[in-house]
Amino acid sequence: MKREYGEIPPSMRGRETxxxxxxxxxxxxxxxxxxxxxxxxxxxxxxxxQSWSCFLGEDGGFYALLAGVNKGGHLYRTLRETGCAVLNFxxxxxxxxxxxxxxxxxxxxxxxxxxxxxxxxARAVNAPRVAECFLHVECALAWxxxxxxxSAHAVVC
Numbered sequence: 001m002k003r004e005y006g007e008i009p010p011s012m013r014g015r016e017t018x019x020x021x022x023x024x025x026x027x028x029x030x031x032x033x034x035x036x037x038x039x040x041x042x043x044x045x046x047x048x049x050q051s052w053s054c055f056l057g058e059d060g061g062f063y064a065l066l067a068g069v070n071k072g073g074h075l076y077r078t079l080r081e082t083g084c085a086v087l088n089f090x091x092x093x094x095x096x097x098x099x100x101x102x103x104x105x106x107x108x109x110x111x112x113x114x115x116x117x118x119x120x121x122a123r124a125v126n127a128p129r130v131a132e133c134f135l136h137v138e139c140a141l142a143w144x145x146x147x148x149x150x151s152a153h154a155v156v157c
Contacts, residue, residue: 039082045112047098068153079156112130
């Protein structure tokens with residue numbers, strides 16, 4: 001079952017959230033592994049299997065901190081170019097296909113289709129979503145910082 005949330009659902013209005021964002025409650029991030037999808041400047045979908053992340057909500061925002069984005073990779077480049085991405089959370093039955101995006105990551109390759117998955121347009125950002133995933137978090141780039149001075153990796157929010 002999929003649900004779309006662009007704003008607080010009526011059932012959450014007026015509820016005590018104990019300092020958490022309503023997004024913390026409706027997403028309840030279920031998996032440590034997910035696919036981050038963007039568009040390359042040639043228009044083809046990019047997909048990067050990601051982990052080591054943190055999700056935090058505050059009033060008015062829900063933030064994903066991606067801790068180890070390689071500055072030499074497609075994800076970093078496309079995030080900087082487009083300013084947006086989708087975090088796609090897969091169920092176990094499509095995990096192997098998600099893992100296949102690691103092998104199918106050429107610049108001239110549709111990384112989603114090459115892995116046997118289906119790209120669909122996001123609702124709020126200019127990035128593809130993976131149709132087979134049960135949860136999508138559509139994101140706009142807020143900031144990025146070097147992991148350490150001169151690092152080959154960045155922390156991205």
